[in-house]
Amino acid sequence: METILELRDVSKTYTEGGSEVKAVDAVSLSLLKGEVLLLMGPSGSGKTTLLSMMGCILRPSSGGITVDGTEVNRLEEKALPDVRKRYFGFVFQSFNLFPSLTAVENIELVLRMKGFAGKSPRPEALGLLDKVGLGDRAYFFPGDLSGGQKQRIAFARALVGDPPILLADEPTANLDSKRGNEVLDLLRKRAKEQGRAVVIVSHDPKAEAVADRVIFLEDGRIRV
Numbered sequence: 001m002e003t004i005l006e007l008r009d010v011s012k013t014y015t016e017g018g019s020e021v022k023a024v025d026a027v028s029l030s031l032l033k034g035e036v037l038l039l040m041g042p043s044g045s046g047k048t049t050l051l052s053m054m055g056c057i058l059r060p061s062s063g064g065i066t067v068d069g070t071e072v073n074r075l076e077e078k079a080l081p082d083v084r085k086r087y088f089g090f091v092f093q094s095f096n097l098f099p100s101l102t103a104v105e106n107i108e109l110v111l112r113m114k115g116f117a118g119k120s121p122r123p124e125a126l127g128l129l130d131k132v133g134l135g136d137r138a139y140f141f142p143g144d145l146s147g148g149q150k151q152r153i154a155f156a157r158a159l160v161g162d163p164p165i166l167l168a169d170e171p172t173a174n175l176d177s178k179r180g181n182e183v184l185d186l187l188r189k190r191a192k193e194q195g196r197a198v199v200i201v202s203h204d205p206k207a208e209a210v211a212d213r214v215i216f217l218e219d220g221r222i223r224v
């Protein structure tokens, strides 16, 4: 299979109050199109930091990142938003939905931010909600939806622009096991039916069932 994202000896050191924390320590890995990669490891082992560097949200302290053949570490800061827009969809643990916007408006907002809105984004936004089984909740506000439904809206937002890489940080953390399984199934389908690369951070054993490959992090390093 073809590589879409590559990390070479990537490290990240945070400096806080004069002391340094090496959150990620010389991690190398390749992410393939169509695969579901699961990152596991205890709290504080560097999973979120690693995922943020993969998604070009956070710059590494050292090491190289290649996205679809482009060496991201050589790009200027101002070029990164375009890389993020084109390549990545993010599903975060806290849903980051706007409470004053309905489900469909939350999707439209992302369509606009990513420049995919066109003249009338409504049908596109409704189509994405349908894809995650929430077509009948389009005009509900987040406050009137369950945790599972909110997570699915967050998921629909991550599908805007049909990005080749989906990054999900603890996507099942706030869900009961049935809803958790639904979200994991959606992620797996994305990889298997659309050939997207999916990275899931989770300590949920259910996530192991949908993963093609599991990597364990410990103190910022890949455990072998």
Ligand SMILES: Nc1ncnc2c1ncn2[C@@H]1O[C@H](COP(=O)(O)OP(=O)(O)O)[C@@H](O)[C@H]1O
Pocket: 014, 015, 016, 021, 022, 023, 041, 042, 043, 044, 045, 046, 047, 048, 049, 050
């Ligand atoms: N913004 C930050 N500033 C300083 N230290 C941080 C920051 N983010 C994370 N860390 C530290 O880096 C380490 C890894 O954190 P994180 O990547 O969030 O791990 P995980 O997601 O596996 O829980 C932890 O020791 C954490 O305290």
Ligand SMILES: [Mg+2]
Pocket: 047, 048, 049
């Ligand atoms: Mg984390």
